[in-house]
Amino acid sequence: MHAPIGVFDSGIGGLSILQALRAELPFEDFVYVADSGHAPYGERDPAHVIARARAITRYLRDQHHIKALVIACNTATAAAIHLLRHEQPDLPIIGVEPALKPAALHSQTKRIGVMATQSTLDSEKFQALLTSLKGQAEFICQPCSGLAAAIESGDAGRVQALCTQYTSAIGKLGAETGEIDILVLGCTHYPFARDQLQSLVGGAVTLLDSGTPVARQTRRVLEAQSLLANKFDTSHLFCYTGNSDSIHGATKRWLNIKTPTQYINI
Numbered sequence: 001m002h003a004p005i006g007v008f009d010s011g012i013g014g015l016s017i018l019q020a021l022r023a024e025l026p027f028e029d030f031v032y033v034a035d036s037g038h039a040p041y042g043e044r045d046p047a048h049v050i051a052r053a054r055a056i057t058r059y060l061r062d063q064h065h066i067k068a069l070v071i072a073c074n075t076a077t078a079a080a081i082h083l084l085r086h087e088q089p090d091l092p093i094i095g096v097e098p099a100l101k102p103a104a105l106h107s108q109t110k111r112i113g114v115m116a117t118q119s120t121l122d123s124e125k126f127q128a129l130l131t132s133l134k135g136q137a138e139f140i141c142q143p144c145s146g147l148a149a150a151i152e153s154g155d156a157g158r159v160q161a162l163c164t165q166y167t168s169a170i171g172k173l174g175a176e177t178g179e180i181d182i183l184v185l186g187c188t189h190y191p192f193a194r195d196q197l198q199s200l201v202g203g204a205v206t207l208l209d210s211g212t213p214v215a216r217q218t219r220r221v222l223e224a225q226s227l228l229a230n231k232f233d234t235s236h237l238f239c240y241t242g243n244s245d246s247i248h249g250a251t252k253r254w255l256n257i258k259t260p261t262q263y264i265n266i
């Protein structure tokens, strides 16, 4: 079916999910909304995030007639996916959650660090996920206030300082008994600090994000509803609220594509 897939985040973080979506679904069109004018979500009231998720979904449906929606943001998924699914029962909606399940499966030491926004960690959805994995591993949760904003603004010095602060606060990292051997990147912005994080935590620690599982889940959902496209001349549109600086730089840097960007007032 030749309608685009809508993808959104508070800013550029969701591009880490879009990278995986493009690899998994190369014949699809995408419309991406970077809600930079209303970021960061992770340090705002859930009511604010719900209102933004509703406004963006409405925009993507009305203006772009999307066939499915990927909420490329852990914070917005935790706050709003259940409401959006309830309000838009005819729209397939795929969300992101921190990769705790694969981490529990693959960890040898069974000690797993989770970096996420305060809002994600506080959410009922995340707490339920933790409870469902009780007994399988120990999760050490680290709220990373300011990190998404620093990545968004491209402030490398601040990104480095915050990554240093949070990885040392989380505890001993490594592959030995009692050490954290997997660090879950529970915010879609954090994969863009992967190099800094990996050099801080060392090669024995695996960094786990949610890009590939979300992309695979999106394929499964589209396949099940016969919504997959198969055209070669795909198109991408990047929309933003607020400032254009981060989305311009990020699409070129992270996706290696120069494509139209459009300011939207929603």
Ligand code: DGL
Pocket: 009, 010, 011, 013, 014, 039, 040, 041, 042, 043, 072, 073, 074, 075, 076, 117, 120, 148, 149, 186, 187, 188, 189
């Ligand atoms: N990228 C978002 C997430 O996955 C949130 C970043 C923000 O705080 O706006 O949680």
